[in-house]
Amino acid sequence: xxxxxxxxxxxxxxxxxxxxxxxxxxxxxxxxxxxxxxxxxxxxxxxxxxxxxxxxxxxxxxxxxxxxxxxxxxxxxxxxxxxxxxxxxxxxxxxxxxxxxxxxxxxxxxxxxxxxxxxxxxxxxxxxxxxxxxxxxxxxxxxxxxxxxxxxxxxxxxxxxxxxxxxxxxxxxxxxxxxxxxxxxxxxxxxxxxxxxxxxxxxxxxxxxxxxxxxxxxxxxxxxxxxxxxxxxxxxxxxxxxxxxxxxxxxxxxxxxxxxxxxxxxxxxxxxxxxxxxxxxxxxxxxxxxxxxxxxxxxxxxxxxxxxxxxxxxxxxxxxxxxxxxxxxxxxxxxxxxxxxxxxxxxxxxxxxxxxxxxxxxxxxxxxxxxxxxxxxxxxxxxxxxxxxxxxxxxxxxxxxxxxxxxxxxxxxxxxxxxxxxxxxxxxxxxxxxxxxxxxxxxxxxxxxxxxxxxxxxxxxxxxxxxxxxxxxxxxxxxxxxxxxxxxxxxxxxxxxxxxxxxxxxxxxxxxxxxxxxxxxxxxxxxxxxxxxxxxxxxxxxxxxxxxxxxxxxxxxxxxxxxxxxxxxxxxxxxxxxxxxxxxxxxxxxxxxxxxxxxxxxxxxxxx
Ligand code: ASP
Numbered sequence: 001x002x003x004x005x006x007x008x009x010x011x012x013x014x015x016x017x018x019x020x021x022x023x024x025x026x027x028x029x030x031x032x033x034x035x036x037x038x039x040x041x042x043x044x045x046x047x048x049x050x051x052x053x054x055x056x057x058x059x060x061x062x063x064x065x066x067x068x069x070x071x072x073x074x075x076x077x078x079x080x081x082x083x084x085x086x087x088x089x090x091x092x093x094x095x096x097x098x099x100x101x102x103x104x105x106x107x108x109x110x111x112x113x114x115x116x117x118x119x120x121x122x123x124x125x126x127x128x129x130x131x132x133x134x135x136x137x138x139x140x141x142x143x144x145x146x147x148x149x150x151x152x153x154x155x156x157x158x159x160x161x162x163x164x165x166x167x168x169x170x171x172x173x174x175x176x177x178x179x180x181x182x183x184x185x186x187x188x189x190x191x192x193x194x195x196x197x198x199x200x201x202x203x204x205x206x207x208x209x210x211x212x213x214x215x216x217x218x219x220x221x222x223x224x225x226x227x228x229x230x231x232x233x234x235x236x237x238x239x240x241x242x243x244x245x246x247x248x249x250x251x252x253x254x255x256x257x258x259x260x261x262x263x264x265x266x267x268x269x270x271x272x273x274x275x276x277x278x279x280x281x282x283x284x285x286x287x288x289x290x291x292x293x294x295x296x297x298x299x300x301x302x303x304x305x306x307x308x309x310x311x312x313x314x315x316x317x318x319x320x321x322x323x324x325x326x327x328x329x330x331x332x333x334x335x336x337x338x339x340x341x342x343x344x345x346x347x348x349x350x351x352x353x354x355x356x357x358x359x360x361x362x363x364x365x366x367x368x369x370x371x372x373x374x375x376x377x378x379x380x381x382x383x384x385x386x387x388x389x390x391x392x393x394x395x396x397x398x399x400x401x402x403x404x405x406x407x408x409x410x411x412x413x414x415x416x417x418x419x420x421x422x423x424x425x426x427x428x429x430x431x432x433x434x435x436x437x438x439x440x441x442x443x444x445x446x447x448x449x450x451x452x453x454x455x456x457x458x459x460x461x462x463x464x465x466x467x468x469x470x471x472x473x474x475x476x477x478x479x480x481x482x483x484x485x486x487x488x489x490x491x492x493x494x495x496x497x498x499x500x501x502x503x504x505x506x507x508x509x510x511x512x513x514x515x516x517x518x519x520x521x522x523x524x525x526x527x528x529x530x531x532x533x534x535x536x537x538x539x540x541x542x543x544x545x546x547x548x549x550x551x552x553x554x555x556x557x558x559x560x561x562x563x564x565x566x567x568x569x570x571x572x573x574x575x576x577x578x579x580x581x582x583x584x585x586x587x588x589x590x591x592x593x594x595x596x597x598x599x600x601x602x603x604x605x606x607x608x
Contacts, residue, residue, distance in 0.1 A: 003039020007088045009072045014091055016041055017067045017099070019129070020060050021110050030057050031090075034066060035109070037134050042081070042090040043068050049092075056096055063102035063109075063126075069095035117572070121586040124577060136566045136574045143254040143562055144211055147231055150253040154246060156207040156233065161196035163213070167536065168194050169462040173217035175226070183603030189215035192555060194462060195540050197234040198512060201551040202543050206236035211558060225559065225571055226583045231507070234553030240497055240511060243552055244268075244441055247499055247507070251561075255437070258565040266439040266499070274442050275403050276316070279410015281445070284503025285438040286426040287417050288323065290409055291375040292316035293385065301367060311352045311387030315402060318386045318409045319375040325382030325420040330356075336384065340415030347408040350392050355384040382420065386412065414503070429567075440500045444468070447475075447494040448525070450485060456527065457482050457489045461496045463522055465510040466552075468493045475525060482527035489525060499556065506561060509554025516544045 002018045021035035030045040045057040060066065070093040081087030107115040109129035114120065120127040127133060148158065167174050170191035177187040190196075192214045200208045210232045217226060231250070235243065248264035255262045267285075274281050277289040294302060294317050306313040336355045337348050354360055361368040377383050388405045421427050429436045447467050448457040459465065467475060471492040481487030496510035513519045519541065523533040534541065562574040572578040579585050599606065 001038040002034050002036040002041045003085055005041055005072055005086045005089050005091070007074060010074045010089060012072050013069070014072050015067060015069050016043065016091060018065070019102075019109075020062055020064045020066060022062070023060055025058075028054075030054060032057060032060055032066075032068075034068065037138075039086060040084055041086045042075075043070065044073075044090050044092050045096070046092065050094070053093060053096055056098075057093070060098070061102065061104070063105055064098060065100040065102070067097040067099055068093045118580075118586060121572075121578070121580065124587045128576065133573070136562070136568060137576060139258060139566045140558075140562045140574055142257045143565060144558065146253040146257045147250045147558075148211065150250045151207075151209045151233065151246075154207070154249065156209045156235075156246075157205055158210055159200060159205060159208050160210065161190070161193040161212070163189060165190050165196075168192055169464065169537070170194065170216065171458070171462065175215045175217050178602040178604060180601050191216050192230060193232055194464065195537070197232060197553060198464065198551065199540070199543055201234055201236050202546065202548050206549070207233075208235070208553075209233040214555075220579075220581050220583060223560075223571055225575060226579055228571070228575075229558040230555040231558050231561075232553070232555040234551060236549040236551045238511070238550075238552050240443065240495060240552065243509060243511075243554055244497070244499075247554060247556065251439070251499075251556075254561065255433070255565065260433045260437065260565075262433045262437050262439065266441050268441040268443055270444040271442055271446065271493075272444070275406045275410075279318075279406040279408070279413060280503070281442055281498065282500045282503055282505045283440060283442075284414065284417070285440060286435070286502060287413070287424065288321050288376075290316075290318040290320050290406075290413060293319050293371045293374055296370040296374045297367065305364075305367075306387070306390070309352050309354065309387060310390050312390050315388040315405050316409075318406070319371065319377070320384055320386060320409065320413045320416065321375060321377055322382040322413075322416045322420050323378065323424045323426070324380050325416075325423045326380055328382060336416070337412065340411070340418065342408065342411040342415050345408060345411055347411055350389055350405065350408055351412075352387045352389050353384060354387070357383060360385070382416065438502055442498045442500055443496075444493045445496040445498070446490060447471070447492040447496075448489045450490060455483060455485075457487070457525070459522075459526060461494060461508060461510050463526060463528075464512045464519070466495045466513045466518075467522075468495060475521060479521060479525050482525065495552070497554070499554070501564065504560065504564070507554055507556030509552065511550070511552035514544070514548040514550045516541065519544060 002016055005014060016034050018034040018036035021033040021040055024031040028047040032043045032045065033040050034043055045054045047054040068091060070091040072089050073092050075088055075090055105126050106119060106123055107126065109126060109131070128137070152158070164177055164187040167188045168191045172191055174188040174191065177189065179185040179187065193210060193212055197208050212230055212232050213227050214230050215227050218224060220226065233246065235246070244265065248266060252262055252264055269283070271281055274283050276292070277283065279290065294313070297305060302313050311317070333355050337343070337353050342348070357368070375383070386409050417424070417426070446460050447465065449460040451458045474488045474492050478487040478489050481489060494510060496508065498508045499506045513522060559571045559575055563571055566574055568574050577585065577587065584590070
């Protein structure tokens, strides 16, 4: 291979095949760098020793595919190239075959300046020849293999499930495939193998996994693809902890091949704690949590403070702290809260910011001292207090509960963390996996979430998620209140969990419902009639009645994991053939219209 020759090979005969990466013509000497996925070797054509061969090589251009035979030679000390692994040798050619020519490419794999992304995606085959892409795709392969090996070693079977199926329960829009044989009927591409993997548990394959493509027709955000890959698994009889242990095991194996020895088990935190402490269900723990400082106020002090600043004393007064941000000017301080996600979510109209610690210390010297101590503020930290406005300014205020308020604070925390990233340096890799990769299990998610557009409760995960046994009575008491915002459905906790890394959700899963009677109750609580439930999931409800073992599982996004490991800044950098933000494949040019004949066969008429 083009990356394999070393000094110890000097004197040997070798054959190299690959692309012309670069040519340098020094008159009598012609240097051709030949490249394959393993590296680059310099080939020399010397006019004096073989004029005909030298002339033939003169025709070589960038990205021609060649085979060269020659002798490996030690390079002179002054021509050694320390930047490449083969840099101490070169191949002195005795024979050359031009296996194929190439048009002048629109950009070269060896270019240091990248063309724009549209160009890269249109000519993806050239883009994939670049070092960085070769690295990412190799990383993807290695990580996937390590995960497969690990799961297989733990007794999991990789089992395929259909791509042409019917709507699955993840709640996004489906991609549909029309049936020709049964005009007017459609398959749906799976949003996940959810029901199939549960059926596999019913079928006695007690440990299943699949590295599998999932399809969701959602509005694409920067970090989404219409088709993406999940590491999907399911097992029989587990407690949540058993599922976590398996996930920790395969992540450890996957990170290991990328050179990172991560610590397991991961810390755990309930959803409620995550919201209170980080204002997010995917906390980035590389920076300090928020601190509710009300505890250090005497009752009268709190009263006075709350009325003076027009904030609510029944909600936290959150101290947000960004380490090492250092001294910032008054002008800069006044811009806090005017940028980023916080601004976008109407944060400013809900909260009161107290962002000037000096002023605070002047007005409330003793209190300030206590607050700083309580929240462990260091002298170099930027800190501010956030309270919930007692009379929010926005007329659109829907609710101003604990969660709503904490989430606003969470946005502000992240905005500040990003703004002062160069100061606190917490996002810079240190080489210490314990600091670089802050994993976390977030547990006890709510079972239902309120959908304010549809004015109803929806399943927060999917409707096959099991609930905490202790919350069963709440479910029963609120079973017919799907449109009641105030019902206690919102307090029911699911046996659902997410694995989070550095503020990104890597995956979610749950223990499932394995009993028909409970499944019925959940459908009812979701306002689904028996008929509706049957028409969507009938086959599954039938299957549940034939001795279903307790089971549970999880699915993690492989693309995202590889993206983090490759330190890439977009999913498109780790997916060989991705789609754009408009769900277009620029290389094959899809989607496209199809012929009238094809449509006719499918019984489809397009309304223009
Ligand atoms: N099917 C779920 C998802 O894709 C994961 C799971 O519950 O296992 O989010």
